[in-house]
Structure formats: C-alpha cells, structure tokens
Amino acid sequence: MDPAAVEGVQAARPAVVLPAFEGPLDLLLHLVRENKVSIWDIPIARICDQYHAVLERMEELDLELAGEFLVTASWLLAIKSRLLLPRPEGEDDDPRAELVERLIEYEKVKRTAAVLAGIEEVRRGIEAVSLEAPEAPSERELDLADVDIIALGQALRALLERHRREHPPAMEVPPMRYSVREKIVELFDLVTRQRSFPLLSHLLTRPERLESVTFLVAALELVRLGSAEMHQRQAFAEIHLTATGTPLAMEALGDV
C-alpha cells in the first residue's frame, strides 16, 4: 500500500455527501470513486475507515439495511487485518480479490440499470393503441352444414332459456277483496257502539295483511271526515278510536 495514501486519510478526510445508497456495495463503489483510486488496488485501510465514518453518520438507516451495511463493515475489517498480517510463503492471493470481484459485478449491474433507466426515460408515456373492436362471439357460430337436430334442439333450449331470463314471471296482483268504503261503514258502526275502539289490536288480529291495511285506511278516513278521533299514549301503544258524534257523511268521502 502506498504510505502517502494512508497518511492522506487523516489530512483530507473527504466530505462525503450522502446520497441514498442502494446498499453497502453501492457505498463502497462511491468511496472508491471519491478517492479516485484504482479498483484493482483499493487502499483498504482508507476505504474501510471512510466506510465506518459514513456508517456512523447514517443515523436514520432502516434496520434491515443497517444489517447489510454492518456485515460488509466487518468483512472490510477482516480484509484489512489480513492485509496487515504477513502472508504465508507461496500464497499470493490478494485478500481483496473477492471484494474487487463483487464491486466490478455490482458496477456492471449499476451500468445496466442506468441503461434501462435511460430507455425508460425515452419510452415513458408511450401508450399502446387499441381501438374498440367488436367482442368475439362467445358461442360457436353455426355453419349451415352443422345444423343437425341436436344443434336445433340446443338452439331452442338457448332461446327458451334467454326468453325465461328476459321475461321473468310478472308480479301477481291479487284482486281487491276489501273495500275502504265498506270498512268505513263497519268501523263507524263499531266505534259508535263501543265508544272507545281498540284499533291496533283489531288491526293486528286480522288474518290478512290486506284487510288490516284497508281497516287502517278506513280509520284514517273516519278521522278525516270528523266522525272519529284517534288517540295513542305513546309509540306502539294501543290506538283508541272514539266516536265524535258527527254522523258519517259518505258523500264527502270521494273516490276510495
């Protein structure tokens, strides 16, 4: 290692501006570049110190990434210590070899990524053109030669099925069995005879809902005509219908 370079570490500690590093390899590449040294002869001691210095300043490092950075930090220390020890005779493996290899590989990745980024930049915003074309028919189209009795039957079944789908059974409207007019007379009679008629109980005990409804409408009509009054002490309590003494004026009833 060049002693001058080692000395330079303390003197000119580079003011590392911290861009976002993708990972430890990214940071190492950055340091190698900053120091303007050859990747084939990395001054490990210097780079290792700077790496640790950067790591210390990376306060808001997320945990997962921090782990990766620390693993590499210890790896660097291991390489550094191996470089300091005298190498056994006959072994001329550079302890930095694997680091160099990985840095070079990673640099290739970065360059390729840059190429892709360039392509993406140019091609951003290109949209495929696709006119609205008619949908492909989902059923097999019948060739006349294909029409046999089975196909005919299938066609009929499909037709009936579609007809059934498109024409659901109509809603049934039962005939009007109760007339409001009739119920008014009936109610008026009941009210006049009983003075206070329990309307709610009466409604609830009708066997048919339709009849209850008709009764309710009739009761409301009676009140409107002034022949009866309705009282309820609280919600859902019994509704009392009482006669007012006003005779029933059916001609004022109108069309019900």
Next chain:
Amino acid sequence: MSETLRLQALCEAILAVAREPVVAEALAEVAGEGVTVAEVEAALEQVRCKHEAEGSGLVVERVGGGWRLATRAEHEGPLRQFLGLRSRARLSQAGLEVLAIVAYRQPITLPEINFLRGVSSAAVIRTLIDRKLLAVAGRKQVVGTPLLYRTTREFLVHFGLPDLASLPSLEEVEHVAGEGVSGT
C-alpha cells in the same frame, strides 16, 4: 390498390384493434392465401417508415416478440391530461438494478440477486412481479429449491425490446457515460 399497399393497410388496421403486440405469423394467417410471413414483415416495416416519415401521432414498433401501434412518447403530458391520468411512476433505482440482473442472468434466484446487489431484494421483486415485469420461472434444484425469476413479455414491451437478444450487450453497456471505476 396494389397488393403491397393492401397488405400494409390491413396490417395497420389489425394492429389498431389488437390488444397486445401481434406476431407477424398471426397477421400472415389472416392476410389471405399465399401471403408469407416475410411479406407481412416487409409490409409492417413499410408502415413503420410511413408513420415516421409523415411525423404521425402514432408509431409502429416491434416489441415483445410482436408488432404494435403506439402513441409517441412526447405526447405523454397532453394524453395523460386528456385521459385524466396521473403520470406513471418511474422504476426505483433498486427496481432497475434487480431488472438489470434478471434480464441478463435469467433465470436467477433471489439469493443470487441479493449477493450481486449486496442487499436484500425480496420487496423489490414483489413490486416488479406486481408490475408484471418479472415472473416466476420454476425452482432451482439446489438446497432449499429457491424460486427462479425471469423477465416477462411486459418487460420487453416496457423497454421497447423485440426480444431478449436485443438487450444492449454488456460490452455496449460498458460504454455508457458515467464515471466507472473498473475502467482503469
């Protein structure tokens, strides 16, 4: 209309209604008796040149193993504005790195990608799969049988590549501007 012009017009029309890149073989099949794939390719190339020469708003491009009709990149702003869309998110640096690794070394496993990048790339892979740029390509028959990943046709379309062989070679990549460290 001459036979060549008819074929050109037909190819253009089909590209206009196709929902994804169309291979020349599929065009030749519907172009009529005796029309060869080579003739279709030539016609498509002619249509492409015509669009280019006229400065048309549409371009014919060869991507993802087929041909397609597309808008021009420079119209992105107004087009997106017209459609009421936000501009598309660019790929992150991490995403580009993973794509670069997979594109050149596929099929490749996550541990191999992690090793090359020096960081875990699991989340990035998920994002790229969500964006349909990467797909699973089986499992590697080694301990743990990790999943193998490959790039998709969508990847080719996204980067305007006819096929994987058209990726810039690593030698070409070497010459990309940027301060390299391994050049010395």
